[in-house]
Amino acid sequence: LVFVSEWADVSDFGARGKYSPTDFVPKAIYLKKKIVPVCVVWASLVETAGPPIDPLTLKYPKLSLSGGYPVHTRVQEVDHVASIGCLVTDGHTVYALTNQHVAGRPKEVLSSVLDGKSLKIGHSSNKQLGRLPFEKVYNGWPGENTYVNADVGLIEINDLRQWSPAIYGVGKLGPLEDLDVNNFTTNLIGCPVRAYGCASGRLFGRIAAFFYRYRAVGGFEYVADFLIGSRTD
Numbered sequence: 001l002v003f004v005s006e007w008a009d010v011s012d013f014g015a016r017g018k019y020s021p022t023d024f025v026p027k028a029i030y031l032k033k034k035i036v037p038v039c040v041v042w043a044s045l046v047e048t049a050g051p052p053i054d055p056l057t058l059k060y061p062k063l064s065l066s067g068g069y070p071v072h073t074r075v076q077e078v079d080h081v082a083s084i085g086c087l088v089t090d091g092h093t094v095y096a097l098t099n100q101h102v103a104g105r106p107k108e109v110l111s112s113v114l115d116g117k118s119l120k121i122g123h124s125s126n127k128q129l130g131r132l133p134f135e136k137v138y139n140g141w142p143g144e145n146t147y148v149n150a151d152v153g154l155i156e157i158n159d160l161r162q163w164s165p166a167i168y169g170v171g172k173l174g175p176l177e178d179l180d181v182n183n184f185t186t187n188l189i190g191c192p193v194r195a196y197g198c199a200s201g202r203l204f205g206r207i208a209a210f211f212y213r214y215r216a217v218g219g220f221e222y223v224a225d226f227l228i229g230s231r232t233d
Contacts, residue, residue, distance in 0.1 A: 001209050001227070003043045053199050055081050060113040061168070065121060068168030068196040071098055071155070072111045072118075083198045084112075086173060087165050088154070094163075095154035096121065100128045103153025110155050114162060121162075125154040134223065138181050146221045169196030184210075193228060206231050 002025050012018045029036040058070050058081065067086040072079065085097035103110065106126040111118055129150035134143030137150075157163060166172050179188075188207050195203045208229030215222040 001212065002038055002040050004040060005043065005045050007042045053081055055079075058198050059168070060116070062115050064164040065096075065112060065114055065162055066164040066166050066168050067097070068170060068198065070112055070198040071096070071102065071121070072113075073102060073104060073108065075104065081198065083196075084155075086167055087157075087163060090127075094157055094160050095125060095127075096157055096163075098153050098155060099151045100130055100153035101151060103128065103155055119162075120158065122155045122157045125156045127154050128152060138184070140181055143223075145219060146223060148225060149222060167196060169202050170194060186210075192231060204231055205229060 004025070008019060010024075013021050013024045025038060025040050027038055029038060055070070055072070061069055065084070067084050069084055070081050071084050072081055074080070080102070082098060082102040088095050088097050103124040106124050106128075108124040109120055110122060110124065111120045113119065129152040131147045131149050134146040134148055135141065137148050189209065191207045193205050193207060197203060205228040207226050209227040211223040211225065212227040213221050213223050
């Protein structure tokens, strides 16, 4: 995948064109004994941030908390709002799944709103996943100096009776999709996915690519396991 900020026709390249021929992105890259197809994606730059989220406009549950609803945290006297993913368990304790940068350091208290009342839902667990070496996550696959930012944080729930295992806007989850180097194939490309965010609402997409490199800093590269695209484009 090659992302470009501006779309150009073939006639725009060359001596009389707007761009140099060396700027043209080929349809394929030819290597020894193989050809790698190239997909060019027009993704215009977004240079302005959207309006700040008003917590009063978000949907909160009346009967039970669940994935998809907001979670509140306060860091350095600034309030933040994020989404709860789903419920997970280690066989003994049930946790609410969110991002590591949301959960924060272990023992940090997080809250939400239930039936119109602010409620401390639990505290951040010491079970977290941050930046992981690619070769450790995908054992046997090359990826020196490459990292996957798992960004997984867990909230140890105070009162499980206040929770539902369903996800608001999605419903009941199916079985876990167990992926590793033995079954991680291109058959997954095009697979439909869906989610629900407390600010974004329902999200529908499909897997467009694997291991998109979104950052390179100081000799280290960062890749995303999946690149999610639109179901219609």
